[in-house]
Amino acid sequence: MLALFFDREPRLVSDYPSPVRTPGEARLRTRVAGVCDTDLQLSHGYMNYRGVLGHEFVGEVVEADDPAWIGRRAVADINAGCGSCESCRTNSGHHCARRTVLGILGRDGALAEELVVPERCLVAVPDSVPDDCAVFAEPLAAAAHVLDEPITPTKDPVIVLGDGKLGQLIARALIAGGAKVTVVGHHPDKLALAALAGAATLLESEIEAERGLTDLVVEATGSASGLERAFSLVRPRGRVVLKTTVAGRFDVDLAKVVINELSLAGSRCGDMKRAIELLEQRAVDPRPLIAARYPLARADEALRHAARPGTLKVLVEGAGR
Amino acid sequence: MLALFFDREPRLVSDYPSPVRTPGEARLRTRVAGVCDTDLQLSHGYMNYRGVLGHEFVGEVVEADDPAWIGRRAVADINAGCGSCESCRTNSGHHCARRTVLGILGRDGALAEELVVPERCLVAVPDSVPDDCAVFAEPLAAAAHVLDEPITPTKDPVIVLGDGKLGQLIARALIAGGAKVTVVGHHPDKLALAALAGAATLLESEIEAERGLTDLVVEATGSASGLERAFSLVRPRGRVVLKTTVAGRFDVDLAKVVINELSLAGSRCGDMKRAIELLEQRAVDPRPLIAARYPLARADEALRHAARPGTLKVLVEGAGR
Numbered sequence: 001m002l003a004l005f006f007d008r009e010p011r012l013v014s015d016y017p018s019p020v021r022t023p024g025e026a027r028l029r030t031r032v033a034g035v036c037d038t039d040l041q042l043s044h045g046y047m048n049y050r051g052v053l054g055h056e057f058v059g060e061v062v063e064a065d066d067p068a069w070i071g072r073r074a075v076a077d078i079n080a081g082c083g084s085c086e087s088c089r090t091n092s093g094h095h096c097a098r099r100t101v102l103g104i105l106g107r108d109g110a111l112a113e114e115l116v117v118p119e120r121c122l123v124a125v126p127d128s129v130p131d132d133c134a135v136f137a138e139p140l141a142a143a144a145h146v147l148d149e150p151i152t153p154t155k156d157p158v159i160v161l162g163d164g165k166l167g168q169l170i171a172r173a174l175i176a177g178g179a180k181v182t183v184v185g186h187h188p189d190k191l192a193l194a195a196l197a198g199a200a201t202l203l204e205s206e207i208e209a210e211r212g213l214t215d216l217v218v219e220a221t222g223s224a225s226g227l228e229r230a231f232s233l234v235r236p237r238g239r240v241v242l243k244t245t246v247a248g249r250f251d252v253d254l255a256k257v258v259i260n261e262l263s264l265a266g267s268r269c270g271d272m273k274r275a276i277e278l279l280e281q282r283a284v285d286p287r288p289l290i291a292a293r294y295p296l297a298r299a300d301e302a303l304r305h306a307a308r309p310g311t312l313k314v315l316v317e318g319a320g321r
Numbered sequence: 322m323l324a325l326f327f328d329r330e331p332r333l334v335s336d337y338p339s340p341v342r343t344p345g346e347a348r349l350r351t352r353v354a355g356v357c358d359t360d361l362q363l364s365h366g367y368m369n370y371r372g373v374l375g376h377e378f379v380g381e382v383v384e385a386d387d388p389a390w391i392g393r394r395a396v397a398d399i400n401a402g403c404g405s406c407e408s409c410r411t412n413s414g415h416h417c418a419r420r421t422v423l424g425i426l427g428r429d430g431a432l433a434e435e436l437v438v439p440e441r442c443l444v445a446v447p448d449s450v451p452d453d454c455a456v457f458a459e460p461l462a463a464a465a466h467v468l469d470e471p472i473t474p475t476k477d478p479v480i481v482l483g484d485g486k487l488g489q490l491i492a493r494a495l496i497a498g499g500a501k502v503t504v505v506g507h508h509p510d511k512l513a514l515a516a517l518a519g520a521a522t523l524l525e526s527e528i529e530a531e532r533g534l535t536d537l538v539v540e541a542t543g544s545a546s547g548l549e550r551a552f553s554l555v556r557p558r559g560r561v562v563l564k565t566t567v568a569g570r571f572d573v574d575l576a577k578v579v580i581n582e583l584s585l586a587g588s589r590c591g592d593m594k595r596a597i598e599l600l601e602q603r604a605v606d607p608r609p610l611i612a613a614r615y616p617l618a619r620a621d622e623a624l625r626h627a628a629r630p631g632t633l634k635v636l637v638e639g640a641g642r
Contacts, residue, residue, distance in 0.1 A: 087557065091558075094557075094582075095557030095558065095581065095582070212418075236408065236416035237412075237416065242575065242578055242579055243579075244579070249572055249573065249574050249575075250571075250572070250573055250574070250575050251570055251571070251572045252570065252571055252573065253570050253571070254563065254570075254571050254587070256587075257563055257585065257586075257587035258563055258564075258565070258587035258588070258589055259587070259589060260416065260587065261415075261416070261586070261587045261588060261589055262586075262587050263584050263585065263586040263587070264578065264584065264585040264586075265578075265582070265583075265584040265585075266575070266577075266578035266579035266580070266581065266582045266583050266584070267579070267582060268579055268580060268582055
């Protein structure tokens, strides 16, 4: 089958072996997949991943233990835990030490004609949610995971640093959750998109340095300078949520963390059911974030397009479409 | 008066002007002061401080608004807030934007014959607590502040990284608070001290890399390698408390913070009353940590002694003794 395979470099292959479903798994045909910055990092060696890329997708189930799934559209939690450890029992397996992660760790991803995932990871997509929305379920779930942070009640907006696709989804998820949000970025066109979604916006240059403005800052720039800015913008005893996958090392001044007793909290994957609910309720419409779409036969081009600085979401249309 | 003054370099001066008390303040004669690593960092330019060094002390009150203080031994909260802002009302002024901090920020310190502090910052020292214990009140308060962390109930010990004077006090404070503690260090003699205080101990070389062992790690080494070790030792969703004053930049891999959804929490000063209570109840005896003592007239030597790697607490005996 067609697949975007990575070992030393990402390449489109046409003879990749089709995945074989084992009991407990579902086999899906990819309808639409999204390219994430993590895919770009993986293709530079992050996680030492080797396999088919892609973890944002909506597909059609073609084979499963439960026949009710056949023919249904679905997304999936990308974390496939062992199903029996304490982490799996209490925490959806997101921290299972034996987990595979779709297209990231030990499991071929969705930028291919077909993929297999554990059937228990599937989340059905209601008919009212179009593919172009459902394909955002994974990053939207991760974005909405910020709503699980202990947020100090405050009259001040949550500050989201970064106006890229992740910052945009986080802002939308927070607004859907009832928070006031200010997005800080340096692209007027993207800040305008965030404003349309209901966020206040500020250009980075409009932010004064060294000011405690809020109790919660979400860092979605992935840069050391963004992290230090977050430490400046948050009040003493406030919280900075580190939302970006960080492939490299950070050279960062942690003095403010101690002096102001800040907490820095990493935040990764979220609840796929909540993401689908947000999409079904139309509380979040991610479609303005679509920058381009490619057929699977040009998935390598899609990856290169996504790597251009400032690109929002690049979609890949698969065989199941 | 005699004072250990810092501008471009620390130097002992004999003609430093005696401090003048204003209403609301108390004037004290220093009985014993301690040298802290922060003093060493200040003397290398941290905080751009200029003034008399020293913030760990026990003194005798010689002048105050309230005559009941005169002649009493006291320690003091080093954070002198404005007294009227929200931080001062809710949080002892530890994060007051207009605060001075004794010997650290805008207020001359205790390595001198005399000092002044706001009278509301004073905490009386009971007769049963000797000077050699009371002088540890400030670092012990900071150590015991770890007890204020949200600690996930667990059967596993809290891991304290660092067997230096700060790690030793943190271990003692945690044990006094009912926690099981494992101190990790690389000095067998200091680990033996920690063991005498009731901690389990491990040499760094005995710790396997990459293992989630506990839900709470307290980093008291002040090094980037210590911080990364902390990220390895803590379980997914666990908490790393950054307890050291960090004067420089950290070059650190934050991937584990995101992937394992860790939180990193800065922790600074604590409650001086609680420290005095711990000393009064003999729940903590810090005296085994005393490495050397000098008269105030040799405070410059004391600072150099404290700078030798691996030195525990160096005390300076003042005029009030």
